[in-house]
Amino acid sequence: MKTFALIGAAGYIAPRHMKAMKETGNELVAALDPNDSVGIIDSYFPDAHFFTEFERFDRHIDKRRRAGEAQIDYMSICSPNYLHDSHMCFALRSGAEVICEKPLVLDPRNIDGLSEIERDTGQKINTILQLRVHPSIIALREKVRAASTHGRKHEVDLTYITSRGRWYMQSWKGDTRKSGGIATNIGVHFFDMLHFLFGALQDNRVHLNDPTKAAGYLEYEHARCRWFLSLDVNDVPQASFEAGQRTYRSITIDGEEIEFSGGFTDLHTLSYKEILAGRGFGVEENRVAIETVSAIREARPVTNDDLAHPFASRAA
Template sequence: MKNFALIGAAGYIAPRHMSAIKDTGNSLLAALDPNDSVGIIDSHFPDAHFFTEFERFDRHIDKLRRNREAHIDYVSICSPNYLHDSHMRFALRSGADAICEKPLVLNPWNLDGLTQLEEELGNKINTILQLRVHPSIIELRDKIRSRDRNTKYEVDLTYITSRGRWYLQSWKGDQRKSGGIATNIGVHFFDMLHFLFGGLQENQVHLNEATRAGGYLEYERARCRWFMSLDINDVPEQVRAEDQRTFRSITIDGEQIEFSGGFTDLHTMSYKEILAGRGFGVEENRVAIETVAAIRGAVPNPVGEYIHPAVQGHAR
C-alpha cells in the first residue's frame, strides 16, 4: 500500500483522484485546499489530515518524510493550472513522486526545469493523460498505425462543454492562471491527436476568445480542423433538445468515432499504470504543451483552406 497526499482537494477533479487512490488499494494521509468545502473526503478517506494553509501542510508532509512507515510516496496535484509547476517541485523535494492533472505546465520551457529536478532528486513526475488509456482510443491508434496509406486522414474535432457564468469569474476564466480555453479544456484532446497521428507539423489559429476557440492542426498522418466552446448556444439544437449540455464529436474521413463511454474509470486506469511504473512523464507532455502555448500566443487569422464550420459562424 502506498501513501498519498493531495493538493487541491476542493477542486472539480479531486474526487476522481480520491476514488483512484482508494480503488487501487492505497491510502490518503493528508490533503490541502484553501477552500474548506471538502466533505467529499469523508466518502473516501475520513481519517486524512486536512489543511487550508500550505505552510502547515508543508510541515506535516516534512514530518511524514522523516517517518519510514508513514512517509508520502505520491503527491496528487489537482490545483489550478498555474500552480502545477510549483506543486510538482514541492512533491519532488518532499521525496515523493508527483501525479499531476493536465496541463502539466502552461509553458514548454518549464518542462526542462522539471526534468532537471527529477534528475537531481531521483523522483518522477507523472501526468493524467487519460485518453491515452481509453480502450477505444488505443484500438484506433493501433488501427491507424497498421494501415499503409499515402494520404493523410481528414479529421474534425468538436468539443463543447457548456459552463455557467461562474466559469469566467473563477481562475479558469483568467488566461494567466488557466492558459485559456484551448489549454484548460483542450490540452488532453490535442495530446490525443498527437498520440493518434504522430508529430505536429502545422498549427493555425482561426478563433481564440474567452469562451470558444478554433483552428487547424496538421500531423504526420492527419489534417485536423478543431473547435472548442464553453457556450451552451454552440451545442447542436437537437442535442440541447435532449437536455444535454455537452457535445463531443470526432470524425475521421467523415466517419464518426465513438468514444463517449468509458470515461468514468480513466483516472483509476491511469493510477494503475503509474503504480506499475508505466506512467506518462514530462516528455510525453511536450507536444501538447507546445501546441497550446502556440495557440495562446497566436494572433487569430480566420482565413485558410481548412476552417472548422463552427468557426466560420464566429470568426471576424
C-alpha cells in the same frame, strides 16, 4: 499499500483521484486546499489530515519524514493549472513521486526545469493523460498505424462544446494567466490525443481565439484536423439543444464518427494502475501538447482560411 498526499482537494477533479487511490488499495494521509469544502474526503479517507494553509501542510509532510513515519510515496496535484509547476517541485523535493493533472505546465520552457529536478531528486513525475489509456483510443491508434503505410492523411474534425455558466469566467479557469485559456484548460487532453494517434505535429493555425471559444487547424504526420472548442451553450447544434443537451462532442475521421464516450469514469483508476506498475506517462510525453496549446495561446488568428472548422465562422 502506498501513502498519498493530495494538493487541490476541493477541486472538480479531486474526487476521481481519491476514488483511484481507494480502488488501487492505497491510502490518502494528507490533503491541502485553501477552500474547506472537502466533505467528499469522508467518502474515501475520513482519517486523512486536512490543511487549508500550505505552510502547515508543508510542516506536516516534513514532520512525517523526520519522525520516521511512512514516507509519502506519491503526491497528487489537482490545483489550478498555473500552480502545477510549483507544487510538483515541492512534491519531488519532499521525496515523493508526482501524479499531476493536465496541463503539466503552461510554459513549455518549464518542462526542462522539471526534468532537472527529477534527476536531482531521483523522483518521477507522472501525468494523467487518460485518453491514452482509453481502450477505444488505443484500438484506433493501432488502426491508424496499420493504415499509415498508404501515405494518405486522415481528415479529422474535432468538435467539443461543454457549456459553462457565468461562474466559469469569474473563477481562475476564466483567467488566461492562471488556466492558459480555453484551448489549454479544455482542449489540452484532446490535442495530446491527436498527437498520440497521428504522430508529429507539422502545422498549427488558429482561426478563432476568444475567452469562451477557440478554433483552428492542426496537421500531423498522419492527419489533417479542424478543431472547435466552446463553453457557449449557443454553439450546441440546434437538434441537440432541442433535445435538452448542453454539451456536444464529436470526433470524425474520414467522415466516420468515433465513439469513445463510454468508460470515462474509470480512466483515472486505470491511469493510477499504470503509474503504480511503473508505466506512467512522464514529462516528455507532455511536451507536444504543451507546445501546441502555448502556440495557440500566442497566435494571431487567421481569417478567410479554407481549412477553418465549419463552426468557426458561425461562432465568430
